[in-house]
Amino acid sequence: MSSPQPLATSAQPCLLALESSCDETAAALCTLDGALIASRIASQIEIHRPYGGVVPEVASRNHILHVRPLVAQVLADAGKKLGDVTAFAATSGPGLVSSLLIGTSMAKALAIAENKPFLAVNHMEGHLLSPFMNEQGPVRPCVALIVSGGHTMLVRVHGVGRYELLGRTRDDAAGEAFDKVAKMLGLPYPGGPEIDKLASRGDPAAFAFPRSFLDGSSLEFSFSGLKTAVLYELPKIDLKNEQTLANVCASVQAAILEVLVEKLVLAAKRNRESLVTVSGGVSCNRGLRAALTARCANEGLQLLLARPDLCTDNAGMIAFAAVQRYNTGHSSPLEADVDPNLSLVS
Ligand code: KG4
Ligand code: ZN
DSSP, X not given: OOOOOOOOOOSSOEXXXXXXXXXXXXXXXXXXXXXXXXXXXXXXXXXXXGGTSOOHHHHHHHHHHHHHHHHHHHHHHHTOOGGGEEEEEEEEESSOHHHHHHXXXXXXXXXXXXTOOEEEEEHHHHHHHGGGTTTTOSOOOEEEEEEOSSOEEEEEEEETTEEEEEEEBSSOOHHHHHHHHHHHTTOOSSHHHHHHHHHTXXXXXXXXXXXXXXXXXXXXXXXXXHHHHHHHHGGGSOTXXXXXXXXXXXXXXXXXXXXXXXXXXXXXXXXXXXXXXXXXGGGGOHHHHHHHHHHHHHHTOEEEEOOGGGTSSOSHHHHHHHHHHHTTTOOBOTTOOOOTTOOSOO
């Protein structure tokens, strides 16, 4: 479990949120003005690593083990009691059904026991709004890039709950491309952070991997061609040579990053939007953060990046999204079901 953060204990009302959409069990407390006052994650990465990916049944069994202790821990971290919590929230999709059910059932049970409202939160809205956390708010109109393990999308944010899809991937998500290529290279799961590490020692121009811009003006993405290009290159290269491996990683990363950066800038220009945000697990990538910072400065765009510890799955971003909704009078019926394919835009 992650270590506690330095916390500002406050007498302010707060919201407790749970995240269990995939392999991380997480709990967090956010004040109703959006300040994160406690956040804990029980990571299952080591448990799933031998399988090279997430095993849904193993994930849900581990969520059951961790969810109750996590709730107790975040309350203790913030010096709160269950009775101090104003509302309970949980991710209701998209994700693995058996995993989603653990967090939502727990949050609903707490809401019933405490006679407080329940809020079902879209995991992608959590990622989408996360750049506005840590006093970067309020949430305001922007063009947002979400790059995670399951999704790559460009979204026009008009305000909380008012989202317009500008483009998405036609095949693999960016994180999926990192993970699949890493697997081909014999690197451990999850591959994104491994490629990130090795890429810093490699030459991004060593291999000319394809950049799929589609027709050049499209805001859609495609990463499956990159995977195939790496597969064709594999028999010709010596992966035991550390420098060659680093060069492949740097070249793959450069191919993914260039497309992400260019399409975000194109989307901002086309929508005449000067604020851009980037979130999701892949936005941890140091090369991506550096490339975005440089390019946005050149283009005169204001860039908000999710804080690195809030890029990958966490409950803080779910609590923050729930607070935005709660403050506008929103709550969900206890009958609200989970939805593995829940969409961000209707
Ligand atoms: O947002 P996230 O934690 O989970 C989903 O909602 O999918 O994203 C996980 C993805 C994985 O594909 C992982 O390899 C990728 O984010 N990732 C990275 C880095 N850290 C995590 N990809 C590239 N570079 C990183 N440093
Ligand atoms: Zn996620």
